[in-house]
Amino acid sequence: MMRFLLLFSRQGKLRLQKWFTPMSEREKKKIIRDMTTMVLARQPRSCNFLHWKDLKIIYKRYASLYFCLAIENQENELIALEVIHRYVELLDKYFGNVCELDIIFNFEKAYFILDEFLMGGEIQETSKQMVNRSMEASDMLQEDDISEWYEVELFG
Amino acid sequence: MPAPIRLRELIRTIRTARTQAEEREMIQKECAAIRSSFREEDNTYRCRNVAKLLYMHMLGYPAHFGQLECLKLIASQKFTDKRIGYLGAMLLLDERQDVHLLMTNCIKNDLNHSTQYVQGLALCTLGCMGSSEMCRDLAGEVEKLLKTSNSYLRKKAALCAVHVIRKVPELMEMFLPATKNLLSEKNHGVLHTSVVLLTEMCERSPDMLAHFRKLVPQLVRILKNLIMSGYSPEHDVSGISDPFLQVRILRLLRILGKSDDDSSEAMNDILAQVATNTETSKNVGNAILYETVLTIMDIKSESGLRVLAINILGRFLLNNDKNIRYVALTSLLKTVQTDHNAVQRHRSTIVDCLKDLDVSIKRRAMELSFALVNGNNIRGMMKELLYFLDSCDPEFKADCASGVFLAAEKYAPSKRWHIDTIMRVLTTAGSYVRDDSVPNLIQLITNSVEMHAYTVQRLYKALLDDISQQPLVQVASWCIGEYGDLLVSGQCEEEEPIQVSEDEVLDVLEGLLVSNLSAPVTRGYSLTAIMKLSTRFSSVNRIKKVVSIYGSSIDVELQQRAVEYNALFKKYDHMRPALLERMPIMEKSASNGPTEIVQTNGETEPSVVEPKHLPPVTQPVNQANDLLDLLGGNDVVPVIQTTMPTKPASAGGELLDLLGDLSLSAIPPMTAYNKNGLKIDFTFERANPNPNIAVITIHASNSTEADMTDFVFQAAVPKTFQLQLLSPSSNVVPALNQGTVTQVIRVLNPQKQQLRMRIKLTYTLKGSPVQDLAEVNNFPPQSWQ
Numbered sequence: 001m002m003r004f005l006l007l008f009s010r011q012g013k014l015r016l017q018k019w020f021t022p023m024s025e026r027e028k029k030k031i032i033r034d035m036t037t038m039v040l041a042r043q044p045r046s047c048n049f050l051h052w053k054d055l056k057i058i059y060k061r062y063a064s065l066y067f068c069l070a071i072e073n074q075e076n077e078l079i080a081l082e083v084i085h086r087y088v089e090l091l092d093k094y095f096g097n098v099c100e101l102d103i104i105f106n107f108e109k110a111y112f113i114l115d116e117f118l119m120g121g122e123i124q125e126t127s128k129q130m131v132n133r134s135m136e137a138s139d140m141l142q143e144d145d146i147s148e149w150y151e152v153e154l155f156g
Numbered sequence: 157m158p159a160p161i162r163l164r165e166l167i168r169t170i171r172t173a174r175t176q177a178e179e180r181e182m183i184q185k186e187c188a189a190i191r192s193s194f195r196e197e198d199n200t201y202r203c204r205n206v207a208k209l210l211y212m213h214m215l216g217y218p219a220h221f222g223q224l225e226c227l228k229l230i231a232s233q234k235f236t237d238k239r240i241g242y243l244g245a246m247l248l249l250d251e252r253q254d255v256h257l258l259m260t261n262c263i264k265n266d267l268n269h270s271t272q273y274v275q276g277l278a279l280c281t282l283g284c285m286g287s288s289e290m291c292r293d294l295a296g297e298v299e300k301l302l303k304t305s306n307s308y309l310r311k312k313a314a315l316c317a318v319h320v321i322r323k324v325p326e327l328m329e330m331f332l333p334a335t336k337n338l339l340s341e342k343n344h345g346v347l348h349t350s351v352v353l354l355t356e357m358c359e360r361s362p363d364m365l366a367h368f369r370k371l372v373p374q375l376v377r378i379l380k381n382l383i384m385s386g387y388s389p390e391h392d393v394s395g396i397s398d399p400f401l402q403v404r405i406l407r408l409l410r411i412l413g414k415s416d417d418d419s420s421e422a423m424n425d426i427l428a429q430v431a432t433n434t435e436t437s438k439n440v441g442n443a444i445l446y447e448t449v450l451t452i453m454d455i456k457s458e459s460g461l462r463v464l465a466i467n468i469l470g471r472f473l474l475n476n477d478k479n480i481r482y483v484a485l486t487s488l489l490k491t492v493q494t495d496h497n498a499v500q501r502h503r504s505t506i507v508d509c510l511k512d513l514d515v516s517i518k519r520r521a522m523e524l525s526f527a528l529v530n531g532n533n534i535r536g537m538m539k540e541l542l543y544f545l546d547s548c549d550p551e552f553k554a555d556c557a558s559g560v561f562l563a564a565e566k567y568a569p570s571k572r573w574h575i576d577t578i579m580r581v582l583t584t585a586g587s588y589v590r591d592d593s594v595p596n597l598i599q600l601i602t603n604s605v606e607m608h609a610y611t612v613q614r615l616y617k618a619l620l621d622d623i624s625q626q627p628l629v630q631v632a633s634w635c636i637g638e639y640g641d642l643l644v645s646g647q648c649e650e651e652e653p654i655q656v657s658e659d660e661v662l663d664v665l666e667g668l669l670v671s672n673l674s675a676p677v678t679r680g681y682s683l684t685a686i687m688k689l690s691t692r693f694s695s696v697n698r699i700k701k702v703v704s705i706y707g708s709s710i711d712v713e714l715q716q717r718a719v720e721y722n723a724l725f726k727k728y729d730h731m732r733p734a735l736l737e738r739m740p741i742m743e744k745s746a747s748n749g750p751t752e753i754v755q756t757n758g759e760t761e762p763s764v765v766e767p768k769h770l771p772p773v774t775q776p777v778n779q780a781n782d783l784l785d786l787l788g789g790n791d792v793v794p795v796i797q798t799t800m801p802t803k804p805a806s807a808g809g810e811l812l813d814l815l816g817d818l819s820l821s822a823i824p825p826m827t828a829y830n831k832n833g834l835k836i837d838f839t840f841e842r843a844n845p846n847p848n849i850a851v852i853t854i855h856a857s858n859s860t861e862a863d864m865t866d867f868v869f870q871a872a873v874p875k876t877f878q879l880q881l882l883s884p885s886s887n888v889v890p891a892l893n894q895g896t897v898t899q900v901i902r903v904l905n906p907q908k909q910q911l912r913m914r915i916k917l918t919y920t921l922k923g924s925p926v927q928d929l930a931e932v933n934n935f936p937p938q939s940w941q
């Protein structure tokens with residue numbers, strides 16, 4: 001299974017953190033520190049795999065963001081690269097030419113998309129269209145909420 | 157109270173902060189506003205406030221005061237609230253806090269909600285962070301949803317079930333009925349999560365594994381459809397249909413096929429098909445091939461398939477993509493033990509990877525190279541590995557050096573090659589070799605008797621160049637101390653002998669004592685070496701002076717040594733030659749690495765009697781019969797040459813032990829035999845801890861003009877004694893007293909009878925064999941009393 005997924009900028013600023021096993025705040029902070037240090041220190045043309053404790057760390061840079069995925073030792077690193085790539089594609093489709101700012105200002109949406117793609121450290125849905133459709137439908141439900149609220153505003 | 161600012165606005169504001177302090181101030185202000193808003197129990201803006209809190213939490217600020225608010229959001233009717241509420245719960249809450257249990261009821265209700273997206277939120281949260289208690293409470297609901305026809309919910313329920321099983325393994329049984337039709341689904345999401353669920357169950361329970369073996373044909377069919385089906389826009393990745401599902405199925409097949417012949421056979425064809433048909437131009441195809449290789453290697457596949465798998469890995473090694481090369485090396489490392497020959501075929505490619513730019517690849521290539529070294533390829537491989545050692549990063553040097561030593565020890569084709577290899581490592585990576593290599597190397601050098609002159613000469617030359625690498629310096633000092641006489645005598649068979657005087661040698665050793673670069677341990681080695689030279693060199697006065705100076709050294713270790721050596725000069729000078737004489741061949745009693753030691757194969761060398769190579773010798777027994785006859789048979793025990801493990805000595809240690817025996821009265825040496833230019837002296841010491849054992853060292857010297865070759869010394873003692881003959885230092889007694897052959901005899905004399913011995917000598921002189929028998933009766937009484 002996957003253990004955690006982190007997104008951070010080239011300056012080491014965290015943009016998203018998804019943990020698939022329970023961990024204390026302190027542990028999380030340490031891991032974030034370790035990951036950013038390790039990954040940012042890598043030479044540009046190195047391979048995308050690292051070893052850290054008993055986990056394999058798969059990382060890839062897309063524009064100004066580093067995607068850092070930790071998997072257990074028996075997992076397939078190459079398919080993990082595909083997982084990262086798929087998530088980027090999903091973000092790209094949703095935001096339309098996604099960039100770091102989209103993820104900063106709409107971080108909750110980035111989480112929602114992730115929660116339609118992965119769950120409990122495993123892949124939940126392998127079809128891009130299905131994930132997009134779920135997001136659209138959920139967003140529509142939110143619209144309904146807002147319109148209700150808007151009505152309240154009008155009346156009072 | 158004004159409406160709390162929107163999330164976007166807060167983010168914008170915080171990003172304008174120019175310093176950490178400014179940011180902190182903004183955040184504190186906003187947190188205070190949020191806190192008071194929470195106190196007012198405002199439903200309208202709770203969602204907005206929690207979202208802002210989550211953003212600040214991501215920046216690293218504490219947000220625990222929002223935990224209860226998340227619960228309130230989850231309980232709200234609005235979907236927006238629930239969405240943020242559940243997100244907040246997943247980010248801020250975990251099973252350590254009791255608060256999380258309050259979620260259980262909300263989740264239960266939401267699992268039964270009329271809107272599937274609400275149900276989805278609940279399943280997702282439960283599947284991500286549900287504690288064991290929550291899982292126990294809600295497992296029934298999950299099980300219900302696992303049987304629904306709604307594929308959106310079914311796939312989420314499957315992964316939620318996986319989480320429940322991970323948290324509470326005993327609940328696994330209850331999900332069994334629901335798995336019945338999972339694989340008949342057309343929906344890929346459900347298929348994928350079902351395969352994950354089945355995998356989890358099979359990994360955890362052998363019974364489940366046996367139960368699900370019957371699914372192999374169905375899995376094979378699904379996989380086949382994926383490969384054979386045409387383009388499917390929904391699941392296509394670079395021309396491959398749903399690679400994620402393919403990989404997951406391959407993994408489940410691996411688990412089902414392991415140790416089971418029937419299952420393995422059933423999946424043989426599809427594995428071959430995947431292995432040959434998958435497109436390899438992109439990473440995604442290689443990911444599937446990789447998983448296929450892992451499966452082939454783990455199940456009971458036929459050998460053709462295994463070779464196919466290793467060849468795939470071999471092709472991976474040539475791929476431009478370094479990720480693929482890395483993965484290939486890792487996999488080959490796992491299979492090198494079981495499929496050694498197949499991996500050997502790719503050896504040259506693997507060795508090329510040593511020159512890769514990527515650090516992770518270099519490390520894997522190094523490990524794999526060492527695993528592939530054998531007697532046939534040792535020369536070529538060592539060349540590459542030594543080149544690697546020269547040029548690699550410091551983080552590799554220690555491991556590489558150790559690996560080289562181990563490989564050299566196992567497969568060295570000749571002694572000279574072995575010593576040269578060691579020299580190369582010491583001079584290029586000398587500061588990185590591990591501490592235990594020094595005694596190991598010393599032991600190795602001692603055993604390579606005919607190489608002593610060559611070794612000490614090379615080490616001396618290395619010292620002249622560089623005294624900064626401590627292990628090199630330590631080994632060199634030890635050797636110079638031991639074989640300094642060979643060094644100044646200008647004898648060297650292997651290469652051009654150098655001219656060096658005793659004073660020059662002492663200069664170098666004294667230089668080590670005073671240099672800043674020398675570690676305290678090294679200084680100890682150096683002082684001992686100087687002391688040893690007092691019996692090998694003639695400039696004893698110079699040595700006495702040096703030793704006496706260090707008697708007042710600040711370094712306690714050096715001071716102790718110097719004081720003891722001083723004592724040796726003053727009060728026990730008669731013992732000095734015996735104590736400081738040439739070390740006997742040392743046996744390795746235990747080593748860190750593989751315990752098999754040098755197997756010389758390939759080159760022929762002037763044969764040295766290696767201790768471990770002595771078979772229980774049949775030859776001497778036949779010849780011992782001669783001795784038996786002469787002594788009249790009954791009261792003589794023929795001697796069997798055996799090896800006996802002696803303490804592996806550290807250089808200084810041996811001496812100190814001997815010094816510890818000073819209290820015993822010294823036994824004077826004697827001449828046992830002196831005829832036709834061959835003289836054999838016996839020197840004695842008592843072996844601790846058993847005082848009934850006398851340890852005799854024979855020293856054979858040859859005063860004729862020609863060398864005595866094939867020299868063999870044999871002995872027999874009366875039956876009340878027990879005798880053990882250790883290996884000789886050499887079987888060539890050099891001409892004109894240029895050297896001695898030493899050999900150790902251990903005599904057990906429990907009845908304290910007078911020691912008698914018959915000896916038999918055989919050697920070849922100027923081409924003709926010579927043989928002689930003699931009786932030794934002039935043993936000093938102290939040797940047997």
